[in-house]
Amino acid sequence: MAPPDPILISAARRHVPEAWETLLKQHQLPLYAYAAELIQDRVAAFDVVQETFASAVRHIESLRNDAKFGSWLFGIAHQKCVQHWRRTRRTKEIFSAEDDASDDWADDNAIDPRTLLIRQEDADEFFALVGQLPVPQRSTLLLHILEEFSLEEIAAVTAVPVGTVKSRLHHAKRALIRLVKEAQ
Amino acid sequence: MKSPRNWLFERHQASIPRLDAMRISIRPSRPSLREFFRELLYPHRVAWRVLAAAWAILVLFHFTLGRSPRRADPSMPPPELLAALIAENNFHDTLAQNDRNP
Numbered sequence: 001m002a003p004p005d006p007i008l009i010s011a012a013r014r015h016v017p018e019a020w021e022t023l024l025k026q027h028q029l030p031l032y033a034y035a036a037e038l039i040q041d042r043v044a045a046f047d048v049v050q051e052t053f054a055s056a057v058r059h060i061e062s063l064r065n066d067a068k069f070g071s072w073l074f075g076i077a078h079q080k081c082v083q084h085w086r087r088t089r090r091t092k093e094i095f096s097a098e099d100d101a102s103d104d105w106a107d108d109n110a111i112d113p114r115t116l117l118i119r120q121e122d123a124d125e126f127f128a129l130v131g132q133l134p135v136p137q138r139s140t141l142l143l144h145i146l147e148e149f150s151l152e153e154i155a156a157v158t159a160v161p162v163g164t165v166k167s168r169l170h171h172a173k174r175a176l177i178r179l180v181k182e183a184q
Numbered sequence: 185m186k187s188p189r190n191w192l193f194e195r196h197q198a199s200i201p202r203l204d205a206m207r208i209s210i211r212p213s214r215p216s217l218r219e220f221f222r223e224l225l226y227p228h229r230v231a232w233r234v235l236a237a238a239w240a241i242l243v244l245f246h247f248t249l250g251r252s253p254r255r256a257d258p259s260m261p262p263p264e265l266l267a268a269l270i271a272e273n274n275f276h277d278t279l280a281q282n283d284r285n286p
Contacts, residue, residue: 015212024210028203033196042199050206057212113188123191145188 009066015057024053027070030146031077038139039081040131048084052077071153074143078157081139113145113173129179137172140165 004023011019031052036045055076063072118126130138136158143154151169155162186194225232261269 012212017212020210020212021207024207025204028207029193029196029200032199032203033192036196036199037192046199046202046206049203050210053207053210057210118188118191119185123186123195126188127191127195142192146192 004066004069006066009063009069013060013063015060020057023069024056027073028053031073034074034142034146035077035081037127037130037142038135039084041084044084048077048080051080055080068153068156070147071149071157074147074149075157075159078139078159113141113176129176132179133172133175136160137168137175140168141172141176144169 004026008019008023012023028049032045032049035048035052036042039045039048052073056073059076063069065072130141133141139158140154143149143157147153149157151162151165154165154169158165160168260266
């Protein structure tokens with residue numbers, strides 16, 4: 001997604017309703033898709049988006065770099081998803097599924113999920129496979145696919161080091177390939 | 185054939201009316217004075233605590249050192265000399281009084 005108009009952000013900082021209307025409209029669907037696919041609960045995803053909107057409006061002063069509005073917003077949404085898991089007491093179970101073992105990343109560019117073209121009949125199966133990934137990998141992959149965030153931006157959104165993001169993305173791609181092969 | 189991004193958006197297209205309603209319900213307003221101070225203080229609460237602790241230590245030192253004997257003013261004579269001068273002065277007063285009332 002293109003960086004937001006600096007005039008819009010400036011107006012949002014002054015609490016101009018029209019500026020917020022435009023900014024939130026631009027981001028509502030990607031935010032919802034991220035939350036829904038990440039927590040695998042479409043109803044709870046609405047709550048996540050609503051809480052994200054409210055929090056963004058209330059804490060706009062904490063946005064340090066206007067050009068990073070998108071990743072800042074996704075960072076809030078990610079935290080709301082974590083809070084959702086805390087409420088449902090699944091945090092430990094979900095995050096213990098992470099596998100950060102280092103691996104050879106030489107083939108990292110061999111497959112880019114963003115450039116894949118999927119037929120309609122395969123789309124549901126593809127996202128079912130994404131849903132089977134461990135949550136940290138799923139989150140990284142979704143941010144990579146949805147917003148084309150850089151590794152640094154994904155690291156900022158998920159509050160982990162860049163090396164961890166690299167590792168998660170690598171494992172997510174490999175797991176996807178494995179799952180596709182198993183499904184065939 | 186579409187990219188995963190486009191499929192994702194299509195999968196959640198039905199959520200748009202509810203998201204629109206949700207967005208419209210968000211009314212940005214200027215924060216109240218209370219919220220302003222909370223947002224000013226809350227993100228830096230560690231710094232504020234350190235500052236408060238530093239002030240507490242300063243106040244403690246101020247009162248502790250304020251009660252200890254101060255260093256004598258270098259322009260004043262030593263206390264022993266001062267006492268001797270006062271005693272001599274009193275002695276002279278007594279003599280003068282005796283002269284007036286023999």
